[in-house]
Amino acid sequence: AQSVTQLGSHVSVSEGALVLLRCNYSSSVPPYLFWYVQYPNQGLQLLLKYTSAATLVKGINGFEAEFKKSETSFHLTKPSAHMSDAAEYFCAVSDRGSNYKLTFGKGTLLTVNP
Amino acid sequence: AAGVIQSPRHLIKEKRETATLKCYPIPRHDTVYWYQQGPGQDPQFLISFYEKMQSDKGSIPDRFSAQQFSDYHSELNMSSLELGDSALYFCASSLLVLGTSDTDTQYFGPGTRLTVL
Numbered sequence: 001a002q003s004v005t006q007l008g009s010h011v012s013v014s015e016g017a018l019v020l021l022r023c024n025y026s027s028s029v030p031p032y033l034f035w036y037v038q039y040p041n042q043g044l045q046l047l048l049k050y051t052s053a054a055t056l057v058k059g060i061n062g063f064e065a066e067f068k069k070s071e072t073s074f075h076l077t078k079p080s081a082h083m084s085d086a087a088e089y090f091c092a093v094s095d096r097g098s099n100y101k102l103t104f105g106k107g108t109l110l111t112v113n114p
Numbered sequence: 115a116a117g118v119i120q121s122p123r124h125l126i127k128e129k130r131e132t133a134t135l136k137c138y139p140i141p142r143h144d145t146v147y148w149y150q151q152g153p154g155q156d157p158q159f160l161i162s163f164y165e166k167m168q169s170d171k172g173s174i175p176d177r178f179s180a181q182q183f184s185d186y187h188s189e190l191n192m193s194s195l196e197l198g199d200s201a202l203y204f205c206a207s208s209l210l211v212l213g214t215s216d217t218d219t220q221y222f223g224p225g226t227r228l229t230v231l
Binding site: 032034036041042043044045046049051090094096098099100101102103104105106107 | 145147149155156157158159162164169170172204206208210218219220221222223224225227
């Protein structure tokens with residue numbers, strides 16, 4: 001079974017600082033990986049995805065993630081945090097053997113301090 | 115661009131009542147997924163449909179059932195509601211056409227917040 005582990009349930013950064021949210025995956029086949037963002041009381045918005053093309057993936061709002069097979073990682077980064085980035089971030093892996101259902105990590109709450 | 119529509123957005127029910135949640139996928143999307151997100155939890159897969167047929171089933175209680183209709187909208191029916199069913203229920207849709215850049219990308223609706231009293 002595929003799974004993802006998000007290291008750190010809560011990350012706090014200062015405005016303008018680097019954002020690094022960690023995600024490691026476990027998969028017996030080449031994975032499809034996703035990052036979603038959830039603002040309070042809202043749905044899940046796709047930030048970016050990796051589907052075996054370029055290993056460095058750029059998403060919306062200045063976020064990017066790099067797929068590293070040797071480290072089984074797909075960490076999310078943003079060079080400079082903005083107050084509006086405060087939200088819950090979920091890493092997810094797609095199960096191509098089960099109609100592409102998503103398995104999510106436990107989520108990381110990002111807070112941005114002024 | 116059109117997004118996934120879910121109704122109602124909020125629903126309050128008593129224990130042992132029934133509830134029906136509706137999902138309208140993005141036009142031309144052929145696959146619908148349902149997820150349940152408990153308070154402070156990650157979303158958990160419940161069930162999915164591809165071309166109106168059930169394609170996969172997760173940790174969905176027997177009290178719950180779902181279907182996808184000819185117009186591709188889907189309904190999640192929940193009976194004998196329990197306090198533990200209180201959660202945010204998401205619907206997501208995708209277009210499973212192999213070889214397209216958007217294959218395997220699920221787009222989520224805003225969710226239905228169900229509160230069971």
